[in-house]
Amino acid sequence: MRKNQTGTPALQETHSDDEQIRKLNENFPCYTIHHTSILDDENQNAHARKGVAIIINKNQLPLGGSTFTEIIPGRALLGEIPWRVNLTLNVLAIYAPPDPDENSEFWKQLIETLQEKEITRIDIMLGDMNFVEDSIDRWPHREVPQRATEAMLELRIRYSLDDGWRRRNPPPARANTYTQSANQGGGASRIDRIYCTDEIYEQSTRWEIARIDNIANLDHFAVSTTITDDKAPYIGPGRWRFPENLLYDKNLWREIDRLGHKLMQDIEQLEEMDTHLIQTFWKNFTSDIKQIAQKLDKIKKGKLRSAITSLERD
Structure with a gap:
């Protein structure tokens, strides 16, 4: 985060409880981690596979006053993050279930819960969707899950969200964010994505998919973009200061x-x-x-x- 000056990363499968998050926030005061609960009444071992977190880099987003709403425990977290004066970004972090049937039901539940909580605006939705909307985004190619695709499309239309990387890199461009081991079948897919509104997309640059250094046994790549502030004054390099x-x-x-x-x-x-x-x-x-x-x-x-x-x- 320090090296790339990342402002608001979203993490999936955090496997962290409240005490672990509290200690991390104490040890790293320049960052604030907000996360979903990872246990539910139906499955007390849910922490083994759930968990979504949004991290605020205070060096990049110094305004403070962010609020967070758990939409679905362990699966969806909404952050209302002050970005500049009089403007807040609504960022929805997702970790969708890998099971196809659960995945399609998840998107339906997400729409219903957002309506119940009267969430009328989402500027950015990002995370591990655990399915692809187009066969070009997976290898080997196979039919896309129709029910999940239709359910997510309803959500995207409702909040005017578009796949930013795909919009910047139209077919036949291909990239993978997840790769299986040889024992798992050796497949690859672009299941990690960032969706955003037209307004955010027009202010975005550097849509990238890249490996995260210094983390062993990681089977996902990081998807990122840079959101610029078109109303911000020009800030030059500043005056040189003696080290x-x-x-x-x-x-x-x-x-x-x-x-x-x-x-x-x-x-x-x-x-x-x-x-x-x-x-x-x-x-x-x-x-x-x-x-x-x-x-x-x-x-x-x-x-x-x-x-x-x-x-x-x-």
Whole structure:
């Protein structure tokens, strides 16, 4: 999340209870995890296969005030997330059942529950749908489940939701988000998807499907997109700031001392009529310091990353 600056990831099959989530929120204060309950009256072992969570990255979404509604325990969670002033995104995270019959019933139940809770707007729906709407999205090809497709289509029409990746990559483009092991049959499919409204799609970019690094035995790829704010003012790269980790770096201060002596020599050698060049000399002096500091900072950060990678590997 830190590396990719992800604002609101949704997770499925979290297998986490309230106590685990509480500890995670305590240990990682820059993030807030909201999740569905994972047990129900019918199946007290539901935690082995259920669980949906939405994480708020406070560095990317600092407004606060998000509210969350459990739509279906362990299967659907709705987050109302302040995105910018006077605008809230309604994000519905899904983990649909893998069983075909349960899957089709899930979409019908989802529609009914959303109506009962008077949810009139969904901007983004994302997660593991556990079926594909088109045979091009699975290998080997087979008939798509008609009942589930029709039930989801009703939901999509009701909330004006479209498959963003497919819209950006029309057929014959193909990609998989889930792959089976050889023992499972070796199949592959695009069951993880992000749906959104036209308004959100027009403000989106970088629709991607990518492997998640540093997580072993993961059979799903991550689906992501970047939502831009078309009403936000332009924010440039900002003013360069001297790296605090170099304030006591002896190598840097030796270079600054050397450049300072050279600056004084150049100024002393100026003729009286050329004193206006002092400003030019000063500009060159500060620019040289900046370049040296940036180079040293890059070297130090590279060594730090290598050390962290080595520790993680061990």
